[in-house]
Amino acid sequence: xxxxxxxxxxxxxxxxxxxxxxxxxxxxxxxxxxxxxxxxxxxxxxxxxxxxxxxxxxxxxxxxxxxxxxxxxxxxxxxxxxxxxxxxxxxxxxxxxxxxxxxxxxxxxxxxxxxxxxxxxxxxxxxxxxxxxxxxxxxxxxxxxxxxxxxxxxxxxxxxxxxxxxxxxxxxxxxxxxxxxxxxxxxxxxxxxxxxxxxxxxxxxxxxxxxxxxxxxxxxxxxxxxxxxxxxxxxxxxxxxxxxxxxxxxxxxxxxxxxxxxxxxxxxxxxxxxxxxxxxxxxxxxxxxxxxxxxxxxxxxxxxxxxxxxxxxxxxxxxxxxxxxxxxxxxxxxxxxxxxxxxxxxxxxxxxxxxxxxxxxxxxxxxxxxxxxxxxxxxxxxxxxxxxxxx
Numbered sequence: 001x002x003x004x005x006x007x008x009x010x011x012x013x014x015x016x017x018x019x020x021x022x023x024x025x026x027x028x029x030x031x032x033x034x035x036x037x038x039x040x041x042x043x044x045x046x047x048x049x050x051x052x053x054x055x056x057x058x059x060x061x062x063x064x065x066x067x068x069x070x071x072x073x074x075x076x077x078x079x080x081x082x083x084x085x086x087x088x089x090x091x092x093x094x095x096x097x098x099x100x101x102x103x104x105x106x107x108x109x110x111x112x113x114x115x116x117x118x119x120x121x122x123x124x125x126x127x128x129x130x131x132x133x134x135x136x137x138x139x140x141x142x143x144x145x146x147x148x149x150x151x152x153x154x155x156x157x158x159x160x161x162x163x164x165x166x167x168x169x170x171x172x173x174x175x176x177x178x179x180x181x182x183x184x185x186x187x188x189x190x191x192x193x194x195x196x197x198x199x200x201x202x203x204x205x206x207x208x209x210x211x212x213x214x215x216x217x218x219x220x221x222x223x224x225x226x227x228x229x230x231x232x233x234x235x236x237x238x239x240x241x242x243x244x245x246x247x248x249x250x251x252x253x254x255x256x257x258x259x260x261x262x263x264x265x266x267x268x269x270x271x272x273x274x275x276x277x278x279x280x281x282x283x284x285x286x287x288x289x290x291x292x293x294x295x296x297x298x299x300x301x302x303x304x305x306x307x308x309x310x311x312x313x314x315x316x317x318x319x320x321x322x323x324x325x326x327x328x329x330x331x332x333x334x335x336x337x338x339x340x341x342x343x344x345x346x347x348x349x350x351x352x353x354x355x356x357x358x359x360x361x362x363x364x365x366x367x368x369x370x371x372x373x374x375x376x377x378x379x380x381x382x383x384x385x386x387x388x389x390x391x
Contacts, residue, residue, distance in 0.1 A: 015113035245303020252296030260289030283340030321364035
């Protein structure tokens with residue numbers, strides 16, 4: 001191995017990383033992150049400073065650029081430096097951290113650093129330090145705090161700045177202005193009606209509701225539901241027909257079960273001898289529930305058959321045969337219920353219904369085979385059929 005190869009092997013890549021956890025760069029300048037390279041970071045820092053001269057993130061980016069220039073001028077032969085900026089979200093929390101991790105992974109793919117020098121604008125951004133350390137070693141942390149004079153004028157200016165941030169930044173204004181605003185409105189309304197003595201109860205209710213919504217993420221869930229409704233695209237018409245038919249079928253079956261149970265209740269049976277009255281109860285249940293139950297199942301299968309017709313699926317024929325058989329099941333169920341209610345009624349009707357059902361099955365199968373052969377070109381071939389024919 002040559003000396004040159006040893007130098008390349010020991011080359012150390014150092015990344016100067018600026019982190020904007022609250023996403024001010026994207027919110028105020030609409031610049032997408034991550035930013036890699038000195039020129040891109042300098043342009044973004046200038047744009048952010050022109051947009052908001054008091055923005056701490058701009059100072060952090062300028063410090064990262066200054067640190068990059070200094071280290072580059074003082075670098076050792078085996079050291080390679082790069083500068084990058086990543087950002088989170090103005091909402092903070094898990095979403096901001098996940099965005100930071102995703103952008104850091106993107107930066108490390110472009111520049112696989114051996115260590116990172118972290119530059120932030122305050123304590124809130126240093127919360128991401130464990131996330132970064134879990135992926136690449138952090139050799140130094142540089143926190144930039146804007147220096148202020150202790151004079152009354154600059155203290156007032158600083159207070160005005162943070163007050164403006166509370167009023168204009170949605171992340172803080174929701175809590176600092178929105179919640180107190182609701183409480184003041186309630187106080188005013190109660191004062192108008194002379195019910196101020198109920199204010200403490202109203203305060204507890206509003207505060208509890210806010211904590212409940214934030215604690216269980218109800219606001220985020222509502223936002224996701226709104227986005228889903230806004231972006232929802234209805235499925236194709238055959239799918240809608242099939243879904244509607246299945247829903248109508250379930251309703252019919254459910255109502256049929258209810259009617260059957262109601263018929264059993266009207267019998268006023270003595271359940272102390274439950275073994276003796278069970279056949280009569282079952283017969284009454286089947287007698288009153290069979291019609292809607294069979295109709296419900298046929299409805300669900302009919303909707304699916306319509307969908308398969310539009311999709312030119314060969315399963316349509318088997319489904320149609322099944323609908324005929326289930327429809328005839330109604331006759332069998334009626335004969336069964338009559339025997340259960342009155343065992344002396346005879347079983348001739350039941351046997352006749354079963355025989356007719358078997359004949360219908362055979363006839364349906366034959367008709368399906370004939371139609372499938374005659375309309376072979378109408379139905380689409382499945383992947384298994386194509387593989388079988390090609391094999």
